[in-house]
Amino acid sequence: TDDYGQMAVNYLGPVGTFRYLSAIDILNGEKLDQLKDRFVLIGTTAAGLHDLRSTPFSTVYPGVEIHATVIDNLVTGNIMNHELLAERGLTLTLLVAGGLLLSALLAYASPLVGGIGGVLIMTLGLIGNYWFFFRNDLIVGLVYPGVALSAIFLGVTIFNYFSVGREKRFIDLAFSRYISPQVATQLKRDPRRLSLSGTEKELTILFSDIREFTTISERMTAQQLGQFMNHYLTAMGRDILATRGTVDKFIGDAIMALWGAPLDDPQHAQNAVHAALTMQTTLVTLNNHWQESGLPEVKVGIGINTGVVSVGNFGSEERFDYTVLGDAVNLSSRLEGLTGLYGVGIIISEATRQALGDDFFCRKIDRVRVKGKKRPVTIYQPLVAGAPSSELAREVATFEQALELYYDRRFADAVELLEQLQQQSPCRLYSYFIGRTQGFIDTPPSDDWDGVTVHARK
Structure with missing residues (x-):
């Protein structure tokens, strides 16, 4: 038994697993040979006498048959293993491991994923309970782990709503119109990747x-x-x-x-x-x-x-x-x-x-x-x-050659190339440099000219 004098009954089957004899037959002297060397229990199965109990096999199970089951367990040694240290150790292990795993899921995943994870954890607990019960006759309590996991799920979900959820709502409010949905989804999955404090970055x-x-x-x-x-x-x-x-x-x-x-x-x-x-x-x-x-x-x-x-x-x-x-x-x-x-x-x-x-x-x-x-x-x-295409590559090479001539103060040669480009592919860029280069032909730059164009206006 446990600390309170209680024991787990290893039920052998439904009502009628043990032999029943009518009290009338015994009082009339009949079937007395069936009592020899037997444990005999006297009880009732009538509903009005309030000795019907609920068991895993039936909700109306005669109390006298429960006593018979207990005697059978004690005599045959077919007793449920109710070792408190083992039971409490397994229960505590399930509670701690399941609680940590569920907390991690809820912290880094959505409430839906966390809820599914909680169900899977309890399912694994039930499978383990089944294995210990039917293979090792060991009882592992699931009430405390179940209550604890439910409390963890509720507590972490509420915390996420007011903390992490607030960050995600901020992302929705502040960024939904300015970033792509894919980027917004990544930010909501991991808001810590969003730095709002002013950091240096390329x-x-x-x-x-x-x-x-x-x-x-x-x-x-x-x-x-x-x-x-x-x-x-x-x-x-x-x-x-x-x-x-x-x-x-x-x-x-x-x-x-x-x-x-x-x-x-x-x-x-x-x-x-x-x-x-x-x-x-x-x-x-x-x-x-x-x-x-x-x-x-x-x-x-x-x-x-x-x-x-x-x-x-x-x-x-x-x-x-x-x-x-x-x-x-x-x-x-x-x-x-x-x-x-x-x-x-x-x-x-x-x-x-x-x-x-x-x-x-x-x-x-x-x-x-x-x-x-x-x-x-x-x-x-x-x-x-x-x-690029070969034509574009040649055009760009010619223009960059003209630029080098321009920087080397060979303005006449630069204008010649630029005018060729302007005839082949007229554009504002070529005409701009033709005008600027022609200006230096008319009025050469100073000796300290470094080829850099100064733009003083915004």
């Missing part, structure tokens, strides 16, 4: 702007302008989100986007340039649609730079935004402002060009010193992903 930042937007907007009513901007920003935003980018903000007709935050992206430079090329392709489709409605052709300039910035929540205590700050951000904005001058759709910095490797074919454009920067920056135009 990212790629993109600025885009509609050229001569004021002139375009003057031709529209307020309602038309709103519809136009929504159409444009939606299309551009989709291209950004499709490449794991984050739309930092819309500033009128301008877009600021970044790659590499809030989630790490080892391909942030490649993804940013891929997005920029896709945006220019999307713009062609949009222009075809708008021109059918009588709207002028829209041109967009995009500037991209890669560098270390501070990323996180910035603002006042009452209002703040998840954004990036730093010199690398300012440079990407300056590069966007140069696209119209050079007549190209996209300009990237030297840092971005180095990060791209051979993934994109780019054309070197110039060495510039932008407003607010002392060090010159070599700028490039990404043309295509992968290897």
Whole structure:
């Protein structure tokens, strides 16, 4: 028995497992031979005498047969093993191991997964209980582990709702419109990957702007302008989100986007340039649609730079935004402002060009010193992903040869090559350099000229 004088009864079968004799037969002297050398118990099976009990075999089990079962267990040694140390040890093991496993599931997975895990843990407990009971006649209690696991599930779920759930709701509120659904899902699975405190990180930042937007907007009513901007920003935003980018903000007709935050992206430079090329392709489709409605052709300039910035929540205590700050951000904005001058759709910095490797074919454009920067920056135009066609490769090689002649002060030779390019493939870039180079032929630069073009305006 246990500490309280109780024992577990090893029931042998349903009602009638033991032989029953009628009291009338015994009083009449009949069947007395069946009592010889037997344990004889006198009891009743009548319901009105209140000696019917509930057992695993029946809810109306005669109490006298329970006593008979106990005697049989004691005589034959067929006793349930009720070793307190073993029982409590197994129960404690199930409670601790199951509790830790369930807590881990709930901490790192959804409540649904945690609930399924809890059911599986209890199922394993039942299987183990069955094995110990029928193979080793050992009783393992499941009440305490069951209550404990239920309490753990309820407690951790409530805690997650008010702590982890709050982080996930913040992600939904703050990022759902600015990052792709795939990135949002990853953040909600592991909110710790989202740093909001302002950390330094290498990212790629993109600025885009509609050229001569004021002139375009003057031709529209307020309602038309709103519809136009929504159409444009939606299309551009989709291209950004499709490449794991984050739309930092819309500033009128301008877009600021970044790659590499809030989630790490080892391909942030490649993804940013891929997005920029896709945006220019999307713009062609949009222009075809708008021109059918009588709207002028829209041109967009995009500037991209890669560098270390501070990323996180910035603002006042009452209002703040998840954004990036730093010199690398300012440079990407300056590069966007140069696209119209050079007549190209996209300009990237030297840092971005180095990060791209051979993934994109780019054309070197110039060495510039932008407003607010002392060090010159070599700028490039990404043309295509992968290897270029032979015609494009020859054209770019000729232009870069003209640039080298320009930097070597061989202005007449440079103009000759540039004019050949302008005849073959007329564009703003070639005409701009022809004019600039011709100006140096007419008025040579000073002896300390280093070939760097200074852009003092934003």
